[in-house]
Amino acid sequence: MCAAFPSPHEAPAFVAGHGFFSCLTADGELLTLNRTRARQFIQEEAAPLVVHAPATARMLGIPPPGQPAPWFDLLELFAFVHPARPVAPTPRGLAIALGLGDLDGRRVEASALPDLAARLLTDLRALKNTPAHPFLAALATRLAQAGWIWSGAVLEALEITGPLSREAMQPGEALRIWDQLPKWEDTPRRPPPGSNPVTPAEARARLGQILGPDAETRVGQADFADVATHAFAPREGMGFPRVVLAEAGTGTGKTLGYIAPASIWAERNGGAVWVSTYTRHLQRQIEAETARLHPDPAVRRNHVVVRKGRENYLCLLNMEEAVNIAPTRGPGPVIALGLLARWGMATVEGDLFGGDLPGWFGDLLGHGVLAATADRRGECIHGACPHYQRCFVEHSIRRAQDADLVIANHALVMSQAAWAQSQGLPALELGDQPETAPEEAVPDEDGIPTRYVFDEGHHLADAADGAFALELSGLEAAELRRWLLGAEGSRSRARGLRRRLDDLIAGNPRLETPLDAALLAAKALPAPGWSARLWIEPPTDPSQTDKPEETAEVEDVTASLFPMAVPVQLVEPVIDNPTETLLRLLRDQVLARTVGSGPVRRNGSECDLHPMVPGLAEAADGLARSLSRIAEPLRTLVNRLEDKLREDTDSLDTATRARIEAMIRSLQRRAIGRLDGWVSMLTTFCTPPDEVGPPQFIRFIRLEAREGQRRGEQDVGLHQHWLDPTLPFAAVLAAPAHGLLITSATLRDETDTDQSAEAEQIWEAAEARVGASHLPSPALRASLASPFDYSRQTRVFIVNDVAHDDPDTLAAAYQALFLASGGGGLGLFTAIERLRAVQRRIAAPLEEEGIPLYAQHVDAMDNTTLVDVFRTETDSCLLGTDAMRDGVDVPGHALRLVAFERVPWPRPDILHRERRMHLSQGNPKLYDDRIARLRLRQAFGRLIRARNDRGVFVLLDRRTPSRLLSAFPSGVIPHRLGIAAAVEEIRTFFEGSE
The missing domain is CATH 3.40.50.300 (P-loop containing nucleotide triphosphate hydrolases)
Structure with a gap:
């Protein structure tokens, strides 16, 4: 079995950076190549050792390898040997996670990779006499059947030389972790807590x-x-x-x-x-x-x-469905699900996002597998699920009740x-x-x-x-239709309400009648293909209703897991759909009221609700009635299900009772609550803002490209926000x-003041x-007060000669600052476009100086993983936006410079305009200043996290008003100077700390 797979023991190795390519040949020769030679090496050498294959491919400018991957990616082996253990996806990160210590030098050469592989296989051998061995043997055999490149080495380390015995766990069972996980046991509710104080x-x-x-x-x-x-x-x-x-x-x-x-x-x-x-x-x-x-x-x-x-969280029912269809889609999904199963048996929480599943898992094995196995669309059926008692979410809920x-x-x-x-x-x-x-x-x-x-x-x-807030948009309304009606003509896994309820209500007219009424009324929600129709005027001739529209792709979770099988659906035109009618009028109003020739501006377009275009008020009134016709029978269904619980107490088994209770909760949360909110908003649709005093709500229309939609399709929606959200x-x-x-x-807003x-x-x-x-x-x-001596530990510079709208100049400034600090720089941006523009220009030059550059919205890793890499690679730099400004804790030398590209003023949208007008106590300028100062304080707070830290904060905005400088701690005096002088000051500051 092992002979069919290449061996990693004598494999070449490869480490790629933006301008640095280290190669270890099969003969043991260590080479440093340029990009062209490196591409040739990776294409000619058989099955090289790498760390993070997709990132390596991006560095080379070639398509990332699929699954089964042709390269020995050490992260995949780590995921099999040490699941649910955090590790930064770099050679240095692997070395630290495996207890091998930090690797010497800024650049890690390819010669380090064979040692990492050997350590991982040694750790795997140590598992052959543990209770986990039967599961590992079965899983490794299943992965070998799918062609996983590490299978030969893994089976050898586990001493699996042939077919498994009949008494052993079989390969097909290894992926079925829902049969192996522990069950939770119900416990009595805790009594109300006491009120004894703490001194x-x-x-x-x-x-x-x-x-x-x-x-x-x-x-x-x-x-x-x-x-x-x-x-x-x-x-x-x-x-x-x-x-x-x-x-x-x-x-x-x-x-x-x-x-x-x-x-x-x-x-x-x-x-x-x-x-x-x-x-x-x-x-x-x-x-x-x-x-x-x-x-x-x-x-x-x-x-x-x-x-x-x-x-x-990982949804076991979704995983079961994914496992059942995976063999029909080729080996790639089987490998991804196999390594996910390995993690699922080891995880403490079952948390796919931000928990103990490595943040690089999706990049390596496909983000579709995570989307397919998480409860991303509100379809949880609670007690009706056959895996309810093993569910990770239910485990955490019950533990929380006694925590x-x-x-x-x-x-x-x-x-x-x-x-x-x-x-x-x-x-x-x-x-x-x-x-x-x-x-x-x-x-x-x-x-x-x-x-x-x-x-x-x-x-x-x-x-x-x-x-x-409330949002009535095409995407939100279409999602509700899908939840109610299920798949309509596509090969979707979506289960409609009838399918989820059928065995509970079949033959019971009291329950079937309101369900039928609700599902019939749900046709008023946007039909499949609504986004494409949003830009097509409806036919005025009724005779044209029999003509099919052009095809529209319907994205589905299954399609994201198996991209080769994206379903294509023929959609009939919808002539009198009240939701689509409203959406089209909302779109027309945005296009009529916004500035610019394009339909949607870069960050979306929005306009006030009032005054309304002709027909919009009538469309809102009609849609409110249509939505009520969905909500009322659903409410009747809930009431009758509750009656059934009371009336059939002596005949309902525990599982059926749990299913009914779960369905009642789902109907209320997923459908009725949302519909009631929309109806409430639409029934007060025509009421203009109070001209006497501040309004309670802010309503506006927004047109934007939505994540997950194809070919730049747009969504439009009516948004309602509280003027002061702290009131509710x-x-x-x-x-x-x-x-x-x-x-x-x-x-x-401020740190100190002598004025009471x-x-x-x-x-x-x-x-x-x-x-x-x-x-x-x-x-x-x-x-x-903070215990840190900021006047000694920090410096603050306002650079006054960098043109903020010139990406070349801005990139040159960032490059000079990061080189001056020797890495350890966090670059903060107020716009993703500027972040990407700077990253493109400085990644390779910094890499040539031994300073790796990582970037949010560029590198295919979640923010937590990016921060882990930044913390591990102490001389690297990281570019990010708001998420990196708040809540990032990187103590020590790994973060020693924070550079902000401009003053973080609030985004000048309708929400901000209204709150600035009504909540600023008559001083809108002070309101804006307060927001900017607090954001600057948050950004500065990333810099010093321990007593021995030293760091520099740089604001690359020559227009920075002096009134914002009180954002910095008392004793810290910001200095305005040019970029060259700032670079020299930074070098001197850090040289003095050595």
């Missing part, structure tokens, strides 16, 4: 225990833990939560500062504290910090749970609050005490938390804005809670940004 002395003591006797003393950390205890004190009345606003400068150690009192409160009161953050990256960092609280991973798993939305700390993200927490609002939760008149407590009125699968910690609290308004956040989430700690390094009146205004503005001003009880305010 400051107890919090300080717990913090000391967590840190240990040898920990670095951080000024302010114990004070932070002291202040945080106020959020865990008993509340004095319903709707009067204890609120703490704590601004903690970078380096304060706020994570452990709030974990200390939170863990005491959870243990003492038998409840969970929900710790929420803005990014998945910071979720992972916070979870890592809890290892100090619970060093034993098994113990930590019982006390700390990470929660994300369902779309982040002490639940580490969530703002999106999940806000979506739960938005769901509560959509279910008719009374919007609290803050300070009132309704007869029914919100937590009793709206049960949730995770339970209703009473204590929250909001880390990265400066993003609360952004998260609330996304959660409480405060009413629905904050007011029902018992305590909230809202913390960030950048809650306030001005200081009060700054705090009031901070409270308004996080919604605390809408609560009846005053928040406890605290400000803890």
Whole structure:
């Protein structure tokens, strides 16, 4: 079996950079080649060793290899030997992950790769006498059948020399991990938590225990833990939560500062504290910090749970379907699913995105396999799923119900609050005490938390804005139609509502009748091919309705997994579809009101809803009636399903009852709630904004290219946002809670002030940004300064001779800055186009100097993986946008320069215009300045993460107004100078630290 595969033991090796190609021949000769010779080498040599084959191919300018790959990619072998272990996808990253230490020199030569391969195969041999061996043997055999290039070496290391015995696990069973994973067991619901407080002395003591006797003393950390205890004190009345606003400068150690009192409160009161953050990256960092609280991973798993939305997790039902059809699509999908199965048996959480699945997995093996196996389209059937008791999401939900700390993200927490609002939760008149407590009125699968910690609290308004907004667009409406009706004439895996419900309602007219009515009414939603029709005027002659339109490709999850099988669907023209009629009128209004000759500007086009073009109001009214005709029978169906649960209590088995309950929840969340929101928006469609006072909502129309659509097709939609999104956040989430700690390094606009009146205004503005001003009880305010000596550790330069609109000049400036720092540079951009333009110009010159360059929106890796690579390759540089400005923690020498291409002013769109007008307290200029200063503070905060760090912050914008410079810490004096002088100052600064 092994003889059919090439051997990696004597294979040549190849390492590629933007301008550096190191080759190790099969005879052991180490060569450095130019790009042309390197392409010739990779094409002539048989099965070379590489790290990250797709990235290697991109460096060479050749198409990436498919599967089965013709190259020995060490990352694939790592994924088989050490699944669910983080590793940066570079030779240096592999060496560190395998315990071989850092590789010498800036450039890693190809001669290092055989040692990495040998270590991986040695680690694999160590697994042959473990309980995992039967699974590994079966999986390796199945991968060999699919032609995986590593199969020969893997089977040899596992000592598999022939067919497996009948008693052993068979190759076909290896991919069926849903039969092998552990089941969760239901446990009784936790009683309501107690209200016993945590004293400051107890919090300080717990913090000391967590840190240990040898920990670095951080000024302010114990004070932070002291202040945080106020959020865990008993509340004095319903709707009067204890609120703490704590601004903690970078380096304060706020994570452990709030974990200390939170863990005491959870243990003492038998409840969970929900710790929420803005990014998945910071979720992972916070979870890592809890290892100090619970060093034993098994113990930590019982006390700390990470929660994300369902779309982040591996769906076992989707994986089963993908495995079943994979053999008909060739060997590539089998290899991808085989390595995914290897990870699935080893993962702790089952988290595909931001968890322990390497972020480079999709780039190597196809992003389609991840899209196909995640619950990306809201199709979860909950208790009806045959794998329900092994489901990763259900495991995490049940663990969260008994955990002490639940580490969530703002999106999940806000979506739960938005769901509560959509279910008719009374919007609290803050300070009132309704007869029914919100937590009793709206049960949730995770339970209703009473204590929250909001880390990265400066993003609360952004998260609330996304959660409480409404969008009625072609894509959203078409997705709902697909969820209701399933596949319509295409080879899609989409299951319609009838298919999911058929065995539960068949033969029951009370249930079949409302379902039939709803599905018939769902034809009012956009039909397949709607996006192409958006740009085609409907025929006016009814006789033309029998003429088929041109074909339109229908993208599907199966097509993304198996791109060779993209279905093509013939779509009949739709003449009187009320949703498409509205969409076309919305499109016409945008095109009529926006500036420019093209239909869509670079970042999309938008216009105000009022005044409306002729016919739009009537179309909205007609669509509202059509959507109601879908929602009402669905509501009737839900009511009758609930009746069935009550009436047939003695005859329904547990599985059927669970399916019905799950379907009720899905109907309410996936369909009824969305339809009700759209109807509500459309019924007030014609009401113009209040001309007397500020409006409650901002409504506008947006036309844009949507991700996932083909050939530049466009989507158009009506958008509704709260003018102040912290209002629903405060009413629905904050007011029902018992305590909230809202913390960030950048809650306030300025760092210091000697004017008490001005200081009060700054705090009031901070409270308004996080919604605390809408609560009846005053928040406890605290400000803890960073322990770092910024005047000694940093320099800030404003470069005044770089033309910001000239990409060549801008690229030259970045190149000079990165060379001056010797790498370790983070380049931040306010526009993706400028980032890409700079990357194209400087990647090769930097590589020639031994400085690898990575870039968000260029390199096919997720942000977490890019940051891991940047952290590992200490002399590399990284280009990024907003996601790299916030929440990136790279301590030490790996990050020593931050260069921002221009002042990060807010995007001048309709949302910003309206909020600037109504929320700026009469000073729109100050409103813009505040946003820019806070963004600059966030960017500067990436620079210094430890006491021994040294770094330089550069702003390449000669137009930077002096009033923004208070964004930098007290004692840091920005200097305005030319790029040449800045480069010299940077060299001198870093030479002085050596």
